[in-house]
Amino acid sequence: MFDLALLKIEKEIESHVKFGDSDTLKQGEKVVAIGNPVGLTNTVTSGVVSSLDRPFLQIGNIIQIDAALNPGNSGGALINSDGYLVGIAFAGLENFENLNFAIPSNLILSVLFRLYNSSII
Template sequence: DLATGSSIIAIGSPGGLENTVTSGIVSATGRRFLQMGDAIQVDVPLNPGNSGGPLLNSAGQLVGIVFAGIEQFEGVNFAVPINWINTILPSLYNEGESIHSWLGVAVQEIDEGLEVVYTVPGEPADRAGIRAGDILDTLNNNHYSRVVDFQAALLELEFPSLVTMTWLREESRTSGVLSLAARPFSPIEIALERDSRDNILVPLFGMRIEKVGTFFWKTNYIIKKILKGSIAEETGLSANDPLNVEGWKVDIDNRFVVLRLFVKKKKSGFLESVIQLAAYLETDTFL
């Protein structure tokens, strides 16, 4: 396993200069910004032409494949870890599209495990009766407390597959056999097609709202829950803040959503303000 500070080497063809070797260190591991899995952050100098090239440790072992960098920041680059490559690559050699299995839920990591925060209508979890607030206990008798580990377990299953699951709701444990579905390219887009936008605020921005009435043709809401570490929390929103949804913009081409709110923040003494929240369509919390 790579540790922060470990020496690494990248090989690529920046600017068409083949077999160029650059070196650096691992800046961080477990970065979560892909729909599935995680990434290694490295400070090794990378340029166009490095993407798809190998990332090696000091012993010359392949530890990842370089795939991206942030142009505005020097030395902030990323690689896909080798364990994800080993899991996914074999399926790419089969005929047709590579299909991954999924449950159709978005979750958050809490002390008790993986809490369901949203279920996609019509998908396996929804059909099995799993709902927001449930804690996913086991998948095929194995317990997972991290999103990335649960995603890895699903990737190892062939499609189609039947799985046994248990989940917790208050003081009771429920078990069932689920037939996994094919994971869509964009879970959020499927949710937008099938569900109300009020409900999709949870996986997108990390807040659950509830309608409390209508005044002058405007629907009034109150925030019922804010997910820890979410966009809503970082914006300073909190439970019991009253708000109105002023507008939505879903940009499929550029892969983002913008939400405009008129809100009275409790943390600001209920002063009225208009805020905009933005989120990428590629969220990393779906299983």
């Protein structure tokens, strides 16, 4: 898993994003990616879900999106039109414009639960 960490925070967090069910995503659904490309904080780009269940190396099935991602977007949120986190942006293919990928939120949650329940943290 890339770009993912589980942190223990002692303080109450005032705002947070809610996880959505990535299994309900549909091809053509509108999404936005939030990141920090080349250090430009809180940059939002919009796009659609181009494809679902793309097999990718050891990660498993991922989401293909056409929202513009650049260096610095990796690890940023992929948000659906209802405001839920449905993925984490992690990769794009060089030399291919707007051919980008995100790790589905359901896969992220399963990894976070395994981390939380292990003694490795």
